[in-house]
Amino acid sequence: MIKLLVRLAIGVLFALFGLFNYVTTVSENPITGERQRVALTPQEEVVLGQQGSQEVVQSFGGLHADPVLQSYVDQVGQQVVSRSAAAQSPYPFEFYLLNDPDTVNALALPGGQIFVTTGLLRQLTAESQLAGVLGHEIGHVIARHGSEHLARRQLGVALVNAVGVAASDDPTSGQQAAMIAQAVNQLVNLNYGRQDELESDRLGFDFMTAAKYNPEGLVELMEILDQASEGGRPPEFLSSHPNPGNRVERLEALIQETYPQGVPPALEEGQQNFSETVPPRLR
Secondary structure, eight states, X not given: OHHHHHHHHHHHHHHHHHHXXXXXXXXXXXXXXXXXXXXXXXXXXXXXXXXXXXXXXXXXXXXXXXXXXXXXXXXXXXXXXHTSGGGGSSOOOEEEEEOOTTOOOEEEETTTEEEEEHHHHTTOOSHHHHHHHHHHHXXXXXXXXXXXXXXXXXXXXXXXXXXXXHTTTSHHHHHHHHHHHHHHHHHHTOSSOHHHHHHHHHHHHHHHHHTTBOTHHHHHHHHHHHHHTTTSOOOHHHHHSOOOSSHHHHHHHHXXXXXXXXXXXXXXXXXXXXXXXXXXXXX
């Protein structure tokens, strides 16, 4: 009985320590103004992103060998950053083209490492669509969604450890309880949720329009992804970035609200520049 009480006490301490760290680790986002529970400082996010970038590159078949395409993706991304509020962030954004023609995806690591696959780039027809992809991923970085998820995951790990300690008298039941708790933790921490996606859509819209790109490109991107999912497995982008529903309608309403007189002609699609640079080099 005493051993059981000791185990329970230690388990409770594990849980309380994890909960205390989660509740008290609060930071105000200088770009969005949101108060967030995050596990890392911006500087630590940068280090994490730089350390993880090589693993991402290797898992997607390496970087595309064409320096012109690499430079083009980086140029569009840097333009979206430098001409928008994203330039005020502490993140040294870097953009990469992954040599994976079979995967339709884009992803961002905390700290500003952003990747687009050749499979996704091949689906696009205009520079504004690429700017929409990159703006959306920049939005995830600026909103610190990765660091928020890490904070929740660390809380989950602390609770898993607490369960394992409290049930450790019977190794079988302790392992089973920990596995169940871990499974619940993983379900809670699936890749980007609905609110993350909506926030990144809005931030991506703001960033790309500030960079003088036509926001219709973001709508076209979502339509391309939806079409790619018809009659088969959805693109990986929609798996890692769950569709919050009515996405196109929301974006069109945002465009109408922002530009009630129509999208200004100064905001460009960039179709010619894209068609002259990308398709000939992806054949």
